[in-house]
Amino acid sequence: MKAAYFEAHGGPENIRVGDLPDPEPQAGEVVLSVEAAALNHLDLWVRRGIPELEIPLPHVGGSDFAGRITRLGDGVEGWEIGERVTANPGLWCDRCEWCARGEHSLCERYGIVGEHVAGGLAEEVRVPVRNLLRLPEGFPAERAAAAPLVYQTAWRALITRAGLRAGQTVLITGASGGVSTAAIQIAKLVDARVIAVTSGKHVDAVRELGADEVIDRDREDLSVVAWKLTGKRGVDVVLDGVGEAVWARCVRALSPDGCLVTYGATTGARGCPDIRLVFWRQLRIIGSTMASDSEFREVMGLVLDGTLKPVIDVVWPLERAREAHERLEAGEQFGKIVLTP
Ligand SMILES: NC(=O)c1ccc[n+]([C@@H]2O[C@H](COP(=O)([O-])OP(=O)(O)OC[C@H]3O[C@@H](n4cnc5c(N)ncnc54)[C@H](OP(=O)(O)O)[C@@H]3O)[C@@H](O)[C@H]2O)c1
Ligand SMILES: [Zn+2]
Numbered sequence: 001m002k003a004a005y006f007e008a009h010g011g012p013e014n015i016r017v018g019d020l021p022d023p024e025p026q027a028g029e030v031v032l033s034v035e036a037a038a039l040n041h042l043d044l045w046v047r048r049g050i051p052e053l054e055i056p057l058p059h060v061g062g063s064d065f066a067g068r069i070t071r072l073g074d075g076v077e078g079w080e081i082g083e084r085v086t087a088n089p090g091l092w093c094d095r096c097e098w099c100a101r102g103e104h105s106l107c108e109r110y111g112i113v114g115e116h117v118a119g120g121l122a123e124e125v126r127v128p129v130r131n132l133l134r135l136p137e138g139f140p141a142e143r144a145a146a147a148p149l150v151y152q153t154a155w156r157a158l159i160t161r162a163g164l165r166a167g168q169t170v171l172i173t174g175a176s177g178g179v180s181t182a183a184i185q186i187a188k189l190v191d192a193r194v195i196a197v198t199s200g201k202h203v204d205a206v207r208e209l210g211a212d213e214v215i216d217r218d219r220e221d222l223s224v225v226a227w228k229l230t231g232k233r234g235v236d237v238v239l240d241g242v243g244e245a246v247w248a249r250c251v252r253a254l255s256p257d258g259c260l261v262t263y264g265a266t267t268g269a270r271g272c273p274d275i276r277l278v279f280w281r282q283l284r285i286i287g288s289t290m291a292s293d294s295e296f297r298e299v300m301g302l303v304l305d306g307t308l309k310p311v312i313d314v315v316w317p318l319e320r321a322r323e324a325h326e327r328l329e330a331g332e333q334f335g336k337i338v339l340t341p
Contacts, residue, residue, distance in 0.1 A: 002018070002019060002122065002123045003123065004061070004062075004122065006047055010048065011047075020058065026073050027073050028074075028075055029127060030129055031069075032067040032068060032120075033069075034065050034122060034124060035141035036065065036067075036339070037062040037145050037339055038146045039325070040064065041241075041264070043328075044325065060121055061119045062114045062125075062339075063112055063115065063119055064086075064089060064150075065119070065145050066085065067125070068083065069081050079129060085132045086133050088297075089112050089113040091113060091128070091131075092104040092293075106289075112149075112290070113125070113127060121318065123341045131293075142315050143312070144304075146338055150181075150182045154179050154180075154183035155186055155295055156291035157239055159190070160291075162288075164190055164236075166191035168193070169255075170237040172187070173238070173240045173242045174197070174242045175198035175202065175209075176198050176199065176205070176334045179264070180196070184209050194211045195226055197215045198216070199217055213229050217246075222253060223249040235258060237258065237259050237260075238253060239263075241264025242266050243265030243267050243271065244271060247271030251273035254283050257282050258281065259284040263287070263288045310336060312338055313327075313337050314333070315338045320339070324339060
């Protein structure tokens with residue numbers, strides 16, 4: 001099959017498009033013929049090399065995809081060849097304490113398709129049958145492929161972990177990103193007020209997406225502006241995946257009893273908030289990663305019924321995979337980069 005892959009960790013120049021062996025479904029798995037797949041920032045980390053993660057090479061990235069079932073592994077029941085599906089990219093053991101509680105993204109052996117095993121930036125991908133989600137008749141593959149990883153991450157972080165409610169104010173950093181564009185929509189769906197932080201080139205698009213206020217990070221200090229916009233009260237929730245470059249300011253932007261929910265560290269992993277602010281304002285700093293399978297299905301229901309609409313930056317042929325990595329790495333994209341084999 002044709003695939004976008006790398007044989008050595010490093011820069012985008014390592015991405016090749018060529019032939020790899022077809023995947024064979026194991027027991028409890030299916031193979032899909034991919035119609036569309038999407039990139040995540042995760043693909044950049046995996047390509048650069050994550051020190052504690054050893055993966056077999058060549059590696060095919062792409063945690064998000066949609067397509068048709070072409071082959072069934074042993075023991076697969078209830079699914080037919082030809083059905084159109086997307087999938088939860090999370091991989092869990094179903095045996096540990098956390099899986100027993102339904103907390104799949106806390107699983108002791110948690111993994112992600114496209115990170116720990118081959119992903120969907122290819123003509124075919126192998127996936128456990130329990131991860132599958134049927135697409136409604138005629139649902140565009142590009143839209144389905146743009147959703148699974150980022151919507152589940154944004155949903156769990158905002159709704160389950162931070163408990164965002166109507167009338168609260170949420171500040172969302174890196175607003176042009178995949179998770180953040182999903183988060184802006186989810187926050188508006190629950191009637192929260194959204195203050196989004198983005199680079200100058202994306203200010204208009206972020207406002208059009210529904211943010212109530214937009215802070216231009218090239219010109220403004222987010223904590224100062226957030227302070228002004230809330231009448232010196234601060235925001236109830238900050239959702240951040242940018243990390244080091246903004247963390248101290250994110251903490252300063254919080255109201256008393258405010259909650260910073262972190263799910264990423266794009267710019268670096270060292271945050272150094274003023275500890276006195278944390279206890280004096282009685283702040284909550286919490287983490288969030290991916291989601292449980294039930295959270296995935298809940299938010300994807302809203303994507304598949306059209307309530308939430310993934311923001312698609314470009315749809316390119318798979319042959320442009322290297323260029324796609326470069327575009328994402330440079331932060332030029334607005335929303336999701338989708339590739340079609
Ligand atoms: N824990 C989890 O489960 C989980 C899940 C998904 C993603 N993540 C992590 O979360 C992060 C975001 O993921 P994503 O796929 O949404 O990423 P993405 O689509 O690549 O978006 C990242 C955004 O961060 C902003 N940014 C980049 N450099 C910046 C800088 N120097 N200063 C301030 N902002 C900067 C940019 O937005 P603006 O130009 O709009 O500011 C950029 O669009 C990644 O680090 C990813 O690995 C974690
Ligand atoms: Zn488990």
